[in-house]
Amino acid sequence: MRGNDMSEPVTRTFLVVDMEKSSSRENEELPVLRRQLYTMLHEGITAAGLLGGLTVTEDRGDGVLVIADASVIAVLSKLTQKLVDELSRYNATVDPPAWLRLRIAIHSGLVHRDPRGWSSEELTKTFRICDLPEAKETLSAAHRAQAIVIVSDHVFGTVVKHGYSKLPKDSFGEIKDGVAWAWVPGYLSPPVPAAVPQAVAETEPLSRKRDVTNSVSGTVTGNVVQAGEIGQVDARNYFRGPR
């Protein structure tokens, strides 16, 4: 990818994809789903015109991180839409209990690269909005949805709400005040559950660092990525401290 001077931060668009309820999948099932996920991502990247080194992907076991040298608009309107379309196509060939459903989080900002991988506060934030309990609850409530698309408040305010590239701005709803907005394709507004269960409500705020420290590419130190759910399957990510 261009602009990879390791000492200087660069502005990138981040897309984090995470499988819903991957921990409940059988071992035999996961390789199939991962293969499907990568195929769908490839289709999305192609549709967005981001082939040719404009993206890097990092495997997250039951998810993928994409760092794109492209505008948020391209990632949100083209890549994400194609990803959802391909997801629908795949799910049409399997029974609903076996559906692959995704949380797709999008944010942008500065990011550093060092020999071990990419890191920055904005990248961390992308993982956090992907992992928001509100996002999980909303997808869980949207029984017929293929995916939930979560954008940071910043992305919503600077891109979505202006309706660039005919994004369905009216279908986005704020799922966490001042933090994230979501769009559930197929729904006119995200079916946010009326009352968030107590256990969920008591989850620690995003601003507070958790003991979970993880790495995009294997490093175990530094404030690179904090994602409680990511890495439950991929052994490379079993570097977590106690919950």
Place this chain on the structure above:
Amino acid sequence: MSDDGQAKPPDPVEQKPDPKPEAPAPPASDAEGKPAPEAEKAEKSEKPDKEEQQHKARGQEEPPDAKRNASDPRNARKLFQDTRALDNAVAAILGDRSIGNVFLTSSIGLVDAGSLGQPGGASHRAVPSGPISTEVIRSVTATFVAPASYDTLRERLRSQWIVLLRGPAGSGRTATALHLLGSECAEGVAKLSPDTSLRNPSGTLTLDDDHGYLLESLEVDQAASLNEYTLGLWQRQLESSRARMIVLVDAGTAMREHELAHYLVDTAQLADGRALVASHFQVQLTVSGKPGQQLDDYPEFGELVEEVVGVTARAHDLADFGRGLSQIVLGQRDIDDLRQSYTRTAESGFREWFDGLGDNEQRAFAIALAVFDGMPLQVVSEAATKLAKAIQAAEVPDRRARVRDVFAVRRLSLVERVHAEITTSVEDSDLGSLTVEVVRYRDRRRPRRVLEHVWREYPEAHQVVRKWLCDLGSSADRQVRTRAGVAVGLLSLSEFDHVRRHVLEPWADIRHDWERQAVIGALRLPMMQPHLQPLINRMLTWWLRGKTATGRRIAAVAVLGTLPIMEPARVLKLLRKAADTDEEAMIIALADSITNLSLDLDRLGLVLEALLSWTLARSIRVRAVGLNCVLQLCTFLEAEVEGSAEPWPGLLRVAEGEHRTAVVELIARAIEAPFFMPETYEVVRRWVNIAQRDEAQREPLGALLVDVVRTTGSRTSLRHNLIRWARGRNGPVDAVVELIAVLDREDHQS
């Protein structure tokens, strides 16, 4: 296959066919429901003596008895056979030889017949009016190839709530609309009745949140008068209801282009024919257990694919072709067979073949085989002989000048000459299944091609073929009359109104079950054509007018229950009007329609709700019809349940779910109605006998009976009957002991 021995008795009051079939038929009555002069004349023209003779000739003496029909489980098999015959006929004429794989959408079936899919066809099912099942949306999504205008269409639908999608027939418009509505409206998609008017958005439709609506055809006069103001009203209505709508418009339909440009999206002939073939190829292999196969992995198909894509204009045909390629990979078909069906050389070869048929005997055999492809050689030969005679009669009007050499035609050489083959097939007879020798074209697409070719190229033959088919519609053989009906339907695609006047209405007017079945068959293919759907709806509405149970009214009732041409709520409303009757034939038709509708689980709730209303109606006749329908549902329906040795009575199974209250209430009403009490107890006795054989059903049956007696308030009759049945010879003692224990428990608790 004949129904001579078991067919329903004729309807008691028969009506002569339209005395002037050549005259155009206006609506049967005026707006107030007063019969129109022609309808009146038709009713007055009833001649019981002659009709009685006609039915005696059919070997039917007994008058119809709706209650007896509804309480005899053997009649369920007849409904199943009717549906099966229709599916087979449609599959044969469309060239699908995989019809054995019935696509199950329902776990409820008919007694002694196994589970059925939605009535009216398996893979050739039209998209029904009303809620569209998720299976249909999924099947479209799995193979969908987006046309060039898809992104624009999606953007417009998101921002404007209503879009007019215009394109040529066969371009995949319906699939595009269903796919888009399915992806944008996750809570469900419904197809609107074809006669839905766009003139005024207020009041007529109930629009639900996050639902999508498809109007598959916009009539020419509606399209011409549509303006921006009206669509603006629709837009606001849809937005406030949070629903979206796509309206399909035929390419070339005159509209106010500039005014409506904002709402119009044009779609091209075909997006990407090769991609469509590849998509269907891949998905078909995936569902057949061979995932991950690409069309490109089979270079040997390359040339054929290029040729077919180059000459095939319809998305549906390309989809069929893609599935055909997958069948080659699966070893179910060979490539020459597929080539013969789709390539241009095959097309010119076909013309040479037909035009080269030596004489009328050969041409008649070719046409008869097109109608009866896959049926016993004897059936095809007899039909061919009749047609050959009819052709000869048309060519040589002087009967004395006609000469036929009885030994001139050798059947096997005829079979060879028309490029057919003799094979074996399993037929469904009254006594069970048996293997028979059947004759069929080697090219499975030939039946349709032959009929279309004759219709397009030989207008002089129209009348002869039409009359021949019309006569076959009165055949005692279920398969024959259904095939004749479906063939008439195929021919009607190009001249529906003519066929309506000269075949459909005369058939309906005969007021007999056999011709009624031919009518249903004849409407099966036209109802898949969006542009014909409003006409068919209007025709049925005309037929339903009036109060007498004319042949047309009964036929309309039968069609409404069998073919998903209108939204279920509207169908039930029309059936409710027809239910104000004491005509046995009409009551039977109503009960059959209600039974067919209830086989679709998505519609079952509406059906039960309607019956709850009917059985409380002010009109005693409607109440009786409602109770008769309840009796028939109790008798005809059954359900396969995992872990049970015996199929469950359908309503017992339904009562285990969300519709329990309705089922309990309906059974209670039937058991309390003096006129239906004995038959309803007979139903309960059958259920107890089943529970005797299958222990798993005893507890649910006991719980249901407890709820029923709680509703009726009378326990003694049921107890008395249970004990009486148990004391009978080989009585269901074990089941009765358990059921009484459940009742005792209930008594004790209360």
